[in-house]
Amino acid sequence: MFVHLVIASYYRTNLLIHNLRRVVISDMASGTTTDVNCGPCLYNNITVPGNVWCLSCEEGLCQSCADSHQGIKATRNHKVIPVEKCHHVASIGHLMSQTCKNHNKALDLYCPSHDAPVCSLCISENHRECKDIVSLDDVAKNVVSSSSFCNLEQNVGNLFKNLSQLKAERERNSKQLQSDKIAKNTSVKEMRRKLNELLDTLEEKLLQELSSKTGTCETEINNSLFEIELKTKAVYAIQSNISQLKEMATDVQFFLAIREIDKSVTTETNWLHAIANQRNMEELTLDLKTKPMEDLLETKSLGSVKIDRSRNTVPINHLGMKEAQIPLEAMRNKIDRIRLQQKIYIPLPITNMLVENLFGCMICSDGNIIFADGPSRTIKVFNKKGNHIKDVRVPGTPSDITEISQGRIAVTY
Known part of the structure; x- marks a missing residue:
């Protein structure tokens, strides 16, 4: 009898996989759902299209088997769906699996201490010390109306809302960056215009100063030339007197005259020595002190651009998930374990x-x-x-x- 039950269970499992595979492949190929055979009939080697799909038994049912299925007390509360929705079951089947991944047995118990659905072998291996194991059916009872499911639905809504807000914030930031770029471009060009105006002003001022200093130097040199010209004329007169004395004066007259002329020459020579060391006879040059062009060229930029960061203000809302709806008796002794x-x-x-x-x-x-x-x-x-x-x-x-x-x-x- 045990061998027959194992073979039957194996056959029903392969039948479920076969039917779901047919539904998924058909749905992917044509976008519509083809026939799903009735599981109980197929078990008796009779091929009958299924009208509904039992989520608990995980197999198709024809109308006759569905009526019998509902009439049996053990399966009366099983949930069935139209066979057209089987492709939805296939797409989320990995979420609804009631089979233990480690032992390939039905998940029919729940451990509140580890917040995990378990099978009988899981308990013997990993949950021997857990005192509050309860039936998975009791835990799942009224789960749709439980606070944990309400929180989950609200968290999904919050997640969509948060993603939408974050996307809107990123898009706003992108547009703001473009606006900032335009504003900064305008600012750079305005800075360049002001720099041009400043450089033009400084250039004009420097050229005016250069012209003024050149005029001052020329005036000083012209005044010196005027004095030198006067002294030159006096020296020409002395030279002319000496020439005339050579021709017309006696020796005594010449002796007396050259003594007076020597005094005049000494006076002019002393003046020449004195004026040669004066400030108004110094060599004048124009010294233009500007910043070396190399220094200006070494300034590679007019400024710098820095990216400022600030934390985004999008609030991330998430309600903490409460425990599954566990009977009060299973939860009552948890406070006793607090140390x-x-x-x-x-x-x-x-x-x-x-x-x-x-x-x-x-x-x-x-x-x-x-x-x-x-x-x-x-x-x-x-x-x-x-x-x-x-x-x-x-x-x-x-x-x-x-x-x-x-x-x-x-x-x-």
Whole structure:
């Protein structure tokens, strides 16, 4: 009898796979569903098209077998669907499989401790210590109206909404980047225009200064030339007097005259020595000091472009999934398994007053632990290992504390 049951179970499994494969292949080829044979009839070597598909038995049923199927107490509550929807079952069959992947047995139990559907062999191998194993049928009862399913549907809706918002935000950011590009292009061109105006102004100013300094130098040189011209004429006169004295003066007259002329020559020579060392006789050159062209060319750009990043403001909404709808008896003893375990020890300098008046306590996002010490009007800060870091004086008696952001807290009095 056992051998016959195994062979029958094997045959029904192959029949299910065969029928689903025919449905999927037919659906992919033509877009429509062809016939699905009735499983019970096919088991008796009779080929009859199926009208409905039983999701629990996972096989097709003709109208006669469907009526009998509904009349039997064990299968009366099985859910059936029109055979035209079998391709939907094939597409999501991997989600609805009631067969254990490890043991190829029916998943008919549920372990709340591991939040997993299990078969009988799973329990003997991995769940011997689990005390609250319940029937999978009891867990799944009214699952469509359970809070976990409502949360799942809401989370799917939230996921679509979040993706839509994120897509809209990305598209808005892309358009904003294009607008920023146009604005920055305009800004660069405006900067170039202003630079051109500035360079033109500086060029004109420098050329004017060059012309002015050149005029000053020319005036100084012309004044020097005028004085030199006057002295040159005086020297010509002396030279002319000497020539005339040679022709017309006696020796005595010539002797007396050259003594006076020598005084005049000495005077002019002294003037020449004096003026030669004066500032207005210095060599004048124009020294144009500008930034070397190499320095200007080494400036490879007029500025730089940096990408600023900020966190997107799209809220990601997700409801935490509650446990499956497990009977209250299976959940009632879970609180008994909670055990407190000491993680750190903080050796406070405890006094009676400190014990009675130690108010707020908080664990910061960086792991630091903060106490509000009322009597001493201080905030005591410890690291996550329990080591004291510092005390912060506050103006009043602190009552409670909360973290605003990393490194910033608010204190109530």
